[in-house]
Amino acid sequence: MSDLAVGQVVADQEYLITRENLVRYAGASGDFNPIHWNDRVAKSVGLPGVLAHGMLTMALAGRLLTDWVGDPAAVVEYSVRFSRPVVVPDDDHGVAVHVAATVTDVRPDGLVAVELAVKVDEQKVLTQARALARPPQR
Amino acid sequence: MAIDASAVGRVYPPQPYEVSREKVREFAEAIGDMNPVYVDVEAARQHSHDEVVAPPTFVMIPVMRGFDILMEDLGIEFARVVHVDQRFTYSRPLIVGDRLETTTTLDAIRQVAGNDLLTIRNDVRAAESEHVCTAQATLLIRPEENGDV
Numbered sequence: 634m635s636d637l638a639v640g641q642v643v644a645d646q647e648y649l650i651t652r653e654n655l656v657r658y659a660g661a662s663g664d665f666n667p668i669h670w671n672d673r674v675a676k677s678v679g680l681p682g683v684l685a686h687g688m689l690t691m692a693l694a695g696r697l698l699t700d701w702v703g704d705p706a707a708v709v710e711y712s713v714r715f716s717r718p719v720v721v722p723d724d725d726h727g728v729a730v731h732v733a734a735t736v737t738d739v740r741p742d743g744l745v746a747v748e749l750a751v752k753v754d755e756q757k758v759l760t761q762a763r764a765l766a767r768p769p770q771r
Numbered sequence: 772m773a774i775d776a777s778a779v780g781r782v783y784p785p786q787p788y789e790v791s792r793e794k795v796r797e798f799a800e801a802i803g804d805m806n807p808v809y810v811d812v813e814a815a816r817q818h819s820h821d822e823v824v825a826p827p828t829f830v831m832i833p834v835m836r837g838f839d840i841l842m843e844d845l846g847i848e849f850a851r852v853v854h855v856d857q858r859f860t861y862s863r864p865l866i867v868g869d870r871l872e873t874t875t876t877l878d879a880i881r882q883v884a885g886n887d888l889l890t891i892r893n894d895v896r897a898a899e900s901e902h903v904c905t906a907q908a909t910l911l912i913r914p915e916e917n918g919d920v
Contacts, residue, residue, distance in 0.1 A: 661801035663832060666849060687854045692802040692828040699806060704818040705864045708827050712858035
């Protein structure tokens with residue numbers, strides 16, 4: 634049986650996203666939309682600047698999940714809503730994305746539901762970020 | 772122009788995708804994930820996997836191929852698309868050597884404030900139709916002439 638309790642924060646981490654990360658993610662994922670690497674194009678479509686791929690932010694929050702459970706196979710469901718764009722400045726530091734996972738349900742079948750708080754400057758960039766997973770064995 | 776409502780229910784031909792060791796490594800490195808199960812067979816075996824597995828969101832690579840044929844069919848340019856939400860339901864992780872087929876279905880179209888909202892389902896299956904993952908997405912399609920930006 635799991636010793637997890639509803640409301641418990643099981644993982645908490647900050648990730649930095651730099652322009653270099655966007656270039657690497659574009660190549661790895663095949664998503665070459667220029668709003669993720671070209672300031673000129675981003676501004677021309679009314680954006681404040683180059684944005685992180687929503688799927689990259691989802692992947693970073695997913696890292697928190699798989700680091701917690703250990704085995705990626707333990708993640709049964711994972712969903713997010715992309716609620717706010719993540720602007721990535723053209724500097725050496727990048728933008729900090731803070732992710733925390735809180736238990737929302739411990740089910741009789743052994744699966745645990747968690748809610749992910751994914752924030753930049755205290756504002757949520759993903760909402761309804763939820764996962765269902767088999768928790769790590771202690 | 773709104774998207775043709777009669778397209779709802781359309782199912783697109785399955786798109787093949789083979790999961791390769793180097794692509795999984797490249798993807799894991801791109802998201803900065805150092806978990807050895809993405810690169811080291813021995814580490815994967817400790818979790819009872821026969822081969823290296825892929826990070827959960829790696830499945831978006833085959834899913835994007837499904838999006839591509841749907842958008843081509845409906846005449847939607849990439850630049851008009853905003854990803855609203857994404858859900859993955861897994862039967863198992865993707866594993867190196869998987870020969871996948873992704874079937875894309877247009878489940879619904881709604882109009883909201885002059886935009887089209889498409890609900891799209893991608894079913895990712897391995898050999899002998901084994902279910903691997905279902906990916907459900909909402910994409911917002913901005914109108915073709917976008918004079919207010």
